[in-house]
Amino acid sequence: MKDIASILRNPIEYLKGVGPLRAELLQKELGIFTFSDLLDHFPYRHVDRTRIQLIRDIRPETDFIQVAGKVVSVEVLGFKQSRRLVAELRDASGTLELVWFQGINGMQKLLTVGGEYLVYGKAGFFQGSPTITHPEIEVSGGQGAGRPEFLEPVYPTTEKLKVRGLGGRQLGKLVTTLFNVLKDSDLPENLPADIREEGWPSRYEAYRQIHFPADLSVYARAAERLKFEELFLAQLRLGLIKSRRHRYSKGVVFAQVGQLFNQFYTQYLPFELTGAQKRVLREIRNDTGSGRQMNRLLQGDVGSGKTIVALLAMLLALDNGFQACLMAPTEILARQHYEGIRKLLEEMPVEVRLLTGSSRSKVRKEVLGLAREGRLHILIGTHAVLEESVQFGRLGLAIVDEQHRFGVQQRARLWKKAAVPPHVLVMTATPIPRTLAMTAYGDLDYSVMDELPPGRQPISTVHRYEDRRPQVMDFLRHEIGKGRQVYVIFPLIEESETLDYENLEKGYENIKAWFPEPKYWISRVDGRQKQEIRDTNMRRFLGGDTQIMVATTVIEVGVNVPNATVMVVESAEKFGLSQLHQLRGRVGRGAEKSFCILLTSPRLGKEARERLSILTETNNGFKIAEKDLEIRGPGDIEGTRQSGLLSFKLANIVQDRALLELAREKAAVLLDKDPELESEENRALKLFLQSQQGKTAWSKIS
Numbered sequence: 001m002k003d004i005a006s007i008l009r010n011p012i013e014y015l016k017g018v019g020p021l022r023a024e025l026l027q028k029e030l031g032i033f034t035f036s037d038l039l040d041h042f043p044y045r046h047v048d049r050t051r052i053q054l055i056r057d058i059r060p061e062t063d064f065i066q067v068a069g070k071v072v073s074v075e076v077l078g079f080k081q082s083r084r085l086v087a088e089l090r091d092a093s094g095t096l097e098l099v100w101f102q103g104i105n106g107m108q109k110l111l112t113v114g115g116e117y118l119v120y121g122k123a124g125f126f127q128g129s130p131t132i133t134h135p136e137i138e139v140s141g142g143q144g145a146g147r148p149e150f151l152e153p154v155y156p157t158t159e160k161l162k163v164r165g166l167g168g169r170q171l172g173k174l175v176t177t178l179f180n181v182l183k184d185s186d187l188p189e190n191l192p193a194d195i196r197e198e199g200w201p202s203r204y205e206a207y208r209q210i211h212f213p214a215d216l217s218v219y220a221r222a223a224e225r226l227k228f229e230e231l232f233l234a235q236l237r238l239g240l241i242k243s244r245r246h247r248y249s250k251g252v253v254f255a256q257v258g259q260l261f262n263q264f265y266t267q268y269l270p271f272e273l274t275g276a277q278k279r280v281l282r283e284i285r286n287d288t289g290s291g292r293q294m295n296r297l298l299q300g301d302v303g304s305g306k307t308i309v310a311l312l313a314m315l316l317a318l319d320n321g322f323q324a325c326l327m328a329p330t331e332i333l334a335r336q337h338y339e340g341i342r343k344l345l346e347e348m349p350v351e352v353r354l355l356t357g358s359s360r361s362k363v364r365k366e367v368l369g370l371a372r373e374g375r376l377h378i379l380i381g382t383h384a385v386l387e388e389s390v391q392f393g394r395l396g397l398a399i400v401d402e403q404h405r406f407g408v409q410q411r412a413r414l415w416k417k418a419a420v421p422p423h424v425l426v427m428t429a430t431p432i433p434r435t436l437a438m439t440a441y442g443d444l445d446y447s448v449m450d451e452l453p454p455g456r457q458p459i460s461t462v463h464r465y466e467d468r469r470p471q472v473m474d475f476l477r478h479e480i481g482k483g484r485q486v487y488v489i490f491p492l493i494e495e496s497e498t499l500d501y502e503n504l505e506k507g508y509e510n511i512k513a514w515f516p517e518p519k520y521w522i523s524r525v526d527g528r529q530k531q532e533i534r535d536t537n538m539r540r541f542l543g544g545d546t547q548i549m550v551a552t553t554v555i556e557v558g559v560n561v562p563n564a565t566v567m568v569v570e571s572a573e574k575f576g577l578s579q580l581h582q583l584r585g586r587v588g589r590g591a592e593k594s595f596c597i598l599l600t601s602p603r604l605g606k607e608a609r610e611r612l613s614i615l616t617e618t619n620n621g622f623k624i625a626e627k628d629l630e631i632r633g634p635g636d637i638e639g640t641r642q643s644g645l646l647s648f649k650l651a652n653i654v655q656d657r658a659l660l661e662l663a664r665e666k667a668a669v670l671l672d673k674d675p676e677l678e679s680e681e682n683r684a685l686k687l688f689l690q691s692q693q694g695k696t697a698w699s700k701i702s
C-alpha cells in the first residue's frame with residue numbers, strides 16, 4: 001500500500017492546462033508543487049451564481065448578488081474622472097443601476113437596449129437606489145438558463161499569477177480539471193469509523209465540497225471535517241510521542257524521599273505549601289520514580305510559588321545521589337535564585353554554585369570541574385549552562401525557569417549532559433491558555449498551579465490617563481512615605497528602540513524632577529547598561545537603598561522585592577496583556593496591599609480601553625491569557641510564534657476551539673485503546689500518518 005494517493009504526488013506540471021511555465025509560477029508564487037498541493041489550496045470565499053435574486057430584495061447589507069433582467073437604457077455621463085457608463089437593468093421587481101468607470105467603450109459594444117443579461121457583483125446603494133459598480137455581465141438566454149449547480153470558488157493568488165491567467169477564480173478551472181481525474185479511492189478515508197459517525201462527509205466528499213459546495217452550509221460541514229482532521233492528526237502525532245516516551249524512554253529513578261528533602265521540609269521550609277504545590281510535587285515524584293524520563297511543563301501563575309517546588313524537586317534528586325541544575329532566562333534572575341536558594345539551604349550540607357555568561361574564567365573553570373566530578377550538588381545559571389563544556393558527573397534533574405520557549409532542540413542539549421538523559425521540568429513565564437498548551441506542548445506532561453499562597457492581597461489595578469500624572473505621583477509619594485518601594489516601567493519595543501530610549505531618558509528625568517535627591521533615590525535599570533551597572537542598581541533597590549526603580553521590561557520575569565507595592569506602567573497601551581500581567585506580578589509579593597497603575601495617552605481606541613479593562617477586572621493570569629488569545633489570535637502569543645506548531649492550513653485554534661477539544665479527546669481515547677495504531681481498523685490512519693512524514697512543521701522538530 002505504499003502507493004496510496006499516488007496520483008496526488010504527480011507534479012503539478014502534468015495537470016492538463018498547466019505545463020512547465022505555469023508550473024514554475026505556481027511553485028514559486030504559491031508553493032504548489034503537486035496535485036496534492038493544489039487540492040490543499042483552499043478557496044477563501046465563494047461566488048454564488050447558483051441563484052438569481054430579485055432586484056427588490058437588494059438591501060444595504062446585501063453582499064454579492066446575481067440578478068437577471070433587461071437593459072432599458074445605456075448612457076455615458078460625466079467628464080474626465082467622473083466619466084462613466086451607466087446602464088439600467090430591470091427585472092419583474094425593480095430597477096438596478098450598473099456603472100462602469102473603466103472599459104467604457106468595450107461595454108458599450110456589449111450592451112444593447114432591450115437585451116437580456118445575467119449580472120453578478122457587489123451590491124451597493126447610491127443616493128437611495130441600488131447599484132453595482134463594475135459587475136460581471138453576460139448575455140443570458142432568458143431566465144438564467146445554464147446556471148451552475150455549485151458555488152464558484154475564489155482562491156488566494158498573486159499579481160504575477162493573475163497576469164498569466166491564474167487569477168483567484170481562474171485557479172478554480174485547474175481544480176475542476178483535477179477533480180475530473182481524481183477518484184474516490186485517491187482520497188481514502190483516514191478517520192476511524194466511530195469519529196465519522198459525527199455525520200461528516202467522507203474525505204473525498206469533504207475535499208470536493210470545500211472547493212465546490214452546493215451551498216454555504218455544505219461548505220461549512222466540509223470545512224469542519226477537514227479542520228477536525230488537521231487537529232486530530234496533530235494531536236495524534238504529539239500523543240504518540242508522549243505515549244512512546246511513557247513506555248520506552250529510560251530515566252534515572254528517584255526511588256526515595258531522603259534526608260535532605262525531609263530535613264528541609266520539616267526544619268527550613270518557611271511556610272506551608274499550597275495544595276497546588278503539593279499536587280505538582282506528587283506529580284514530579286511519580287514521574288521521577290517511574291523509570292521513565294520526565295518531561296513536564298509546569299504552568300504557574302505569577303507568584304504561585306514555582307521556585308520552592310523547583311527547590312524541593314532538586315532536593316529529591318540529591319537524596320537519590322544525583323545532581324540538579326536550574327536555568328533562568330536572565331542573569332539577574334539566575335543570581336536571585338542563587339542567592340535565595342543559598343540562603344534557604346544555609347544550614348544544610350548542599351553545595352550550590354552559580355554559572356552565568358559573566359562568570360570569571362577562574363570561577364568558571366572551578367565550577368566546571370566540580371560539576372564534572374559530581375562535587376557540586378545544585379548548579380544555578382543562565383543559558384551558559386547549556387554550553388557543551390558544561391558536563392555533569394551525575395545529572396538527574398534539569399529545571400528551566402520562566403520560559404516556555406524552551407524547544408525540543410534545547411531540551412535535547414540537556415539530554416547530552418549525562419549518560420542517561422536527566423528529567424526535565426520546564427516552568428513557564430506566562431500562563432498560556434489550555435487550548436494552546438495542549439496544541440503546542442501535547443508531547444509534554446502538563447501541570448498547572450492555579451492557586452496563590454494564602455494571605456496574598458489581590459493587586460488593585462487602575463487605568464489612568466496622562467493628565468492625572470500629578471495625582472499618580474502624589475500617590476507614589478504617599479506610599480514611599482510609608483516605607484514602600486515603587487517601580488516605574490517604560491516600554492521598549494524593538495522596532496522603535498531609539499525612540500523608546502529617548503522616551504525612557506525623558507521619563508527618567510521627569511521622575512527625578514518629581515522625586516529629587518537626597519530625599520529620594522532612584523535605581524535605573526535598562527538593557528543598554530553594562531552588566532555591572534545594572535546589577536549594582538538592581539541590588540540597591542533589592543536592598544532598599546533606593547525607593548524607586550525606573551526600568552524597562554528587563555525586570556519582567558521573576559524579580560522578587562516584597563517591599564515594592566506600587567507599579568506604574570507608562571504607555572501601558574504598548575504592552576501585551578500577558579506581559580502587563582507578568583510585570584504586575586512584581587508587586588503584591590509581600591503582606592502589604594499593592595497597586596498597579598496603567599498610564600496611557602488619553603487618545604485611546606475602544607479596543608485598547610477594553611483590553612486594559614481586563615487587567616483591572618481580574619488578577620487571574622489564565623483568564624487574561626485566554627482574553628489575550630481571543631484578541632490577538634494565536635500568532636502573537638509569546639513563545640509559540642517560532643514553534644510553527646500552531647499554524648494549521650484551515651483550522652484556527654481560537655475560533656475552532658471546540659473542534660480542538662473534540663480532536664484531543666478523540667485522539668486520547670484512540671491511543672488509549674491502540675497505542676501503536678496496530679489494529680486493523682486503524683490501519684488506514686497509520687498509513688496516512690506515515691505518508692505525511694516530512695510534510696509538517698512537527699516532523700521538522702522531532
Ligand code: ADP
Nearest residue numbers: 271272273274300302303304305306307308453
Ligand atoms: P513564581 O511562581 O512567580 O516564580 P515565586 O516562587 O517567586 O513565584 O514565589 C513568590 C513568593 O511567594 C515568594 O516570596 C515565595 O517565598 C512565596 N511563597 C511561595 N510559596 C508559598 C507558600 N506556600 N506560602 C506562602 N508563601 C509562599
Ligand code: MG
Nearest residue numbers: 306307402558
Ligand atoms: Mg519565578
